Amino acid sequence: MDANPSTIKKPPMKFSPFVAIVLILVSLNECLGQAPLVQEGDANAHSESDATSRRPNVIVILADDLAVGDLAGGDGSPTRTPNLDRLASESIQFSQAYSGSCVCAPARAALLTGRYPHRTGVVTLNMNKYPKMTRLRRDETTIANVLKDAGYATGLVGKWHTGRGDGFHPLDRGFDEFEGFFGSDNVGYFRYPFSEKRQISNVDESYLTDDLNRRAIEFVRRHREHPFFLHLAHYAPHRPLEAPPEIIARYRGQGFDESTATIYAMIEVMDRGIGELLSEIDDLGLSDNTIVIFASDNGPDPLTGERFNRGLRGTKYQVNEGGIRVPLFVRWPKRFAPGHRDQMVTFVDLMPTILDLCRVDLATLNRLDGESFAAVLEDASVAHSTMRFWQWNRGSPNYTHNAAVRHEQFKLVRPYVTRGTKLKDSTEPSVLFDLRNDPTESRDVSEQYPDVAERMSRELEQWSASVEKDRVRPSEMPQSVR
Numbered sequence: 217m218d219a220n221p222s223t224i225k226k227p228p229m230k231f232s233p234f235v236a237i238v239l240i241l242v243s244l245n246e247c248l249g250q251a252p253l254v255q256e257g258d259a260n261a262h263s264e265s266d267a268t269s270r271r272p273n274v275i276v277i278l279a280d281d282l283a284v285g286d287l288a289g290g291d292g293s294p295t296r297t298p299n300l301d302r303l304a305s306e307s308i309q310f311s312q313a314y315s316g317s318c319v320c321a322p323a324r325a326a327l328l329t330g331r332y333p334h335r336t337g338v339v340t341l342n343m344n345k346y347p348k349m350t351r352l353r354r355d356e357t358t359i360a361n362v363l364k365d366a367g368y369a370t371g372l373v374g375k376w377h378t379g380r381g382d383g384f385h386p387l388d389r390g391f392d393e394f395e396g397f398f399g400s401d402n403v404g405y406f407r408y409p410f411s412e413k414r415q416i417s418n419v420d421e422s423y424l425t426d427d428l429n430r431r432a433i434e435f436v437r438r439h440r441e442h443p444f445f446l447h448l449a450h451y452a453p454h455r456p457l458e459a460p461p462e463i464i465a466r467y468r469g470q471g472f473d474e475s476t477a478t479i480y481a482m483i484e485v486m487d488r489g490i491g492e493l494l495s496e497i498d499d500l501g502l503s504d505n506t507i508v509i510f511a512s513d514n515g516p517d518p519l520t521g522e523r524f525n526r527g528l529r530g531t532k533y534q535v536n537e538g539g540i541r542v543p544l545f546v547r548w549p550k551r552f553a554p555g556h557r558d559q560m561v562t563f564v565d566l567m568p569t570i571l572d573l574c575r576v577d578l579a580t581l582n583r584l585d586g587e588s589f590a591a592v593l594e595d596a597s598v599a600h601s602t603m604r605f606w607q608w609n610r611g612s613p614n615y616t617h618n619a620a621v622r623h624e625q626f627k628l629v630r631p632y633v634t635r636g637t638k639l640k641d642s643t644e645p646s647v648l649f650d651l652r653n654d655p656t657e658s659r660d661v662s663e664q665y666p667d668v669a670e671r672m673s674r675e676l677e678q679w680s681a682s683v684e685k686d687r688v689r690p691s692e693m694p695q696s697v698r
């Protein structure tokens with residue numbers, strides 16, 4: 217609305233005094249009734265005054281090293297995941313969803329910030345060897361920061377793996393509550409270090425996956441009256457391979473080797489607990505207005521043996537499809553009918569999408585790499601045409617190794633090169649795949665599409681320069697009040 221009505225040229229109109237008063241009142245009401253997108257700390261008051269417009273709750277469930285082929289639903293997988301299958305059938309399922317990385321910590325950084333992991337400072341895995349390259353820079357803003365500012369109760373249950381110590385602890389990064397562990401150090405399923413209220417103790421009287429599911433249910437019970445954001449970051453089916461023996465035995469009896477039988481048992485326990493969590497939000501009457509998102513952080517770990525993964529090439533640690541393609545379901549019964557989507561979406565898109573769905577203003581944030589795909593959730597015919605990048609190697613990034621860019625049906629890959637050569641630029645030629653016609657990345661089409669290969673190589677170089685410049689930026693002081 218223009219602040220100075222005298223500058224507006226109006227067509228000649230004739231109003232009766234009565235009509236004029238009505239119009240003025242309507243205008244005033246519109247002005248006064250237009251709430252800002254973000255109202256600091258008022259979410260409870262909002263929910264009590266108008267239950268139908270209460271912001272949705274958000275539960276983001278992440279599995280660890282779960283392959284797209286690990287879910288039983290509809291693709292011939294031998295696992296038993298009835299609860300996740302049901303969740304999928306009630307959700308919008310993405311057939312072309314990608315993580316932010318082929319490994320754990322950077323993938324989580326992308327999910328938490330909506331930005332490429334390199335920009336956030338989280339580029340590798342080993343928190344002991346590379347403490348400064350496995351933690352979110354202090355000037356990064358997490359989805360928990362933003363939702364907390366918007367009045368949400370925020371909780372992380374499970375794996376963090378994006379920093380340790382003062383200023384880098386999840387309780388310093390927007391989470392009101394943290395019950396979990398920081399990385400993979402000494403984490404077993406029957407014995408694990410567990411952090412709660414900044415105190416770490418060793419737990420050996422429960423199975424980790426059951427413990428996390430139980431704590432997630434307790435979080436939801438505690439916060440049932442308020443909008444909440446719960447990030448349930450499971451460890452399953454990450455190594456070490458440990459599960460209740462009676463469940464392993466059933467898969468062993470089906471002829472699976474010990475590793476695969478154990479992984480499938482670990483997934484089954486996780487599935488059972490997620491079913492209990494979903495039943496709980498049903499019982500509390502919260503399902504209708506709770507957005508439930510399920511994904512995995514990266515593909516299957518090759519060190520645990522080979523298992524069914526729909527023929528996708530590569531594994532965890534590689535930017536081929538087997539390393540970065542993940543399952544993704546989004547369920548919000550109040551808004552979205554179940555269905556399928558084939559638009560490409562990635563972890564950097566999750567934060568802007570969730571904030572969009574929660575009606576939180578994105579304009580106040582640092583530049584995000586992702587874009588909201590809320591419109592795609594509403595309508596299967598909406599385009600979400602984006603170009604997305606991945607890269608990973610141990611230690612400081614070397615962008616000519618294990619890097620990829622995807623745009624529409626094409627994906628350019630600079631292959632994985634072993635550790636010994638990582639400090640030099642790779643001389644391995646890049647490979648172009650046409651994923652529409654070759655989803656398992658079996659044929660190099662760079663000779664068929666030389667212009668595409670050249671353009672995508674250039675895009676990858678430009679992206680590398682951009683994120684590297686950001687990664688090494690000097691200041692770690694928060695840019696905003698957060």
Ligand SMILES: [Ca+2]
Binds near residue numbers: 319454514
């Ligand atoms: Ca992982």
